[in-house]
């Protein structure tokens with residue numbers, strides 16, 4: 001942490017204070033789950049250890065929803081680092097099976113460094129509308145991480161085969177305009193195949209993705225799923 005002076009240091013201190021206040025584990029700082037608990041609960045010991053602290057943090061966040069650091073930590077300690085709110089607007093994901101570890105730290109610092117030299121704008125709109133409204137230049141790069149047609153997720157509910165086809169056509173148009181793109185998608189999952197995307201991808205370059213998803217209920221998920229990254233250019237490595 002010594003290398004990160006100023007704002008970053010203050011932010012990390014605030015996050016660590018919250019983590020310690022609730023008594024969450026923080027493997028990055030050596031605050032680990034006790035060995036006996038690791039032995040007893042096998043692969044789910046983080047969720048067992050952090051559950052009560054996480055639920056208290058979630059309750060506190062939902063009381064007024066103005067503490068964005070609590071929301072960030074709910075994402076870090078919550079199920080699969082996801083974000084989900086119920087119809088009342090309350091954050092409602094259960095505890096996850098991870099904590100603030102080395103990878104979380106690295107991702108945060110990389111993001112903060114990126115923000116120093118780049119302007120980031122968030123938009124909440126349909127991807128086609130967004131991309132059609134901006135002037136994409138030759139050196140620009142379009143990355144898409146669409147909902148998955150063949151897996152169960154809240155945000156997949158509004159996605160369907162028609163939209164998948166539209167998306168593939170849309171990417172073909174980008175390719176014709178000479179715009180580089182990259183897209184991730186799931187082509188096999190629990191016995192299902194995304195035939196449309198799988199066929200379409202063969203026109204381009206396909207790379208396997210080593211997915212780190214750990215399912216809370218089903219730790220066989222890795223062996224039954226295949227995720228790919230498709231590009232219309234050759235990757236260097």
Ligand SMILES: C[S@@+](CC[C@H](N)C(=O)[O-])C[C@H]1O[C@@H](n2cnc3c(N)ncnc32)[C@H](O)[C@@H]1O
Pocket residue numbers: 125126127128145146147148155158159
């Ligand atoms: C696989 S998730 C991507 C998650 C995100 N990249 C991340 O790492 O957290 C797919 C996302 O696409 C969004 N989505 C669904 N339909 C969309 C549309 N027509 N235009 C833009 N985004 C859409 C969903 O709400 C969901 O957040």
